[in-house]
Amino acid sequence: MGVILQQQQVLLAKRHASKHQGDRWEFPGGKLEQGESVLSALGRELQEEIGITVTSAEPLMQLSHDYPEREVLLDIYLVTAFSGEPHGAEGQPLLWVPIQQLNTLALPDANQPIVTRLQQQFA
Template sequence: MQVVHVAVGVILDAGKNILLTRRHDHLHQGGLWEFPGGKVEQGESLDAALARELHEELAIKPVKTSPLIEIHHDYPDKSVFLDVHVVWEYSGEARGVEGQPMAWVSAAELSDYDFPEANKPIVAAIVLELT
């Protein structure tokens, strides 16, 4: 099974609230909440992929990031490698460019949201990082 490399951003606002987006129903893991990001294209660096995906999805540009966690997860239909970075600073104003719902939540509120199985270790890592 081919592994899909995904650049993921845990985007924080000035109050350390975290930006979540909800996957469209027709997509893989549709209807669940996630941390924004997307596939790293062939020959593309992780930084370039993260910047491109956050611009395409949210109209923002990451300014200051740091690695948080790497996750390998096998779903029945695909394998993913999530390369997760905290976005401490960004330029622009986040908005759902693709019409996806968004929510700014505290680390304590993350447990109130349903995430894809591969995202659950991200939640645990964020709680450790921010508390």
């Protein structure tokens, strides 16, 4: 999962309504493929989902979250440089949000620790 940071704002994508935790805003990224490293998956997913090429990323945090129907383990990277213009390559809306306003949007429950960390570190 990538936290794309630019001028104290982060980029969010809207989850499709039919997906788990649908119709919520999320940090872009996705699942690892067999034999893929976390950084490779980050680059591939951000290219597929929002059309950017990551040029600088560093680990921000790792977390697990238990939903009633599933458990997720998230490797979150802070993306501070990229090439390309972000766009919803899968038809999803994108939104640049000031870090201090992240709590005003509906995000997946698992994302709350990320918001807290960002607000402590950058806001």
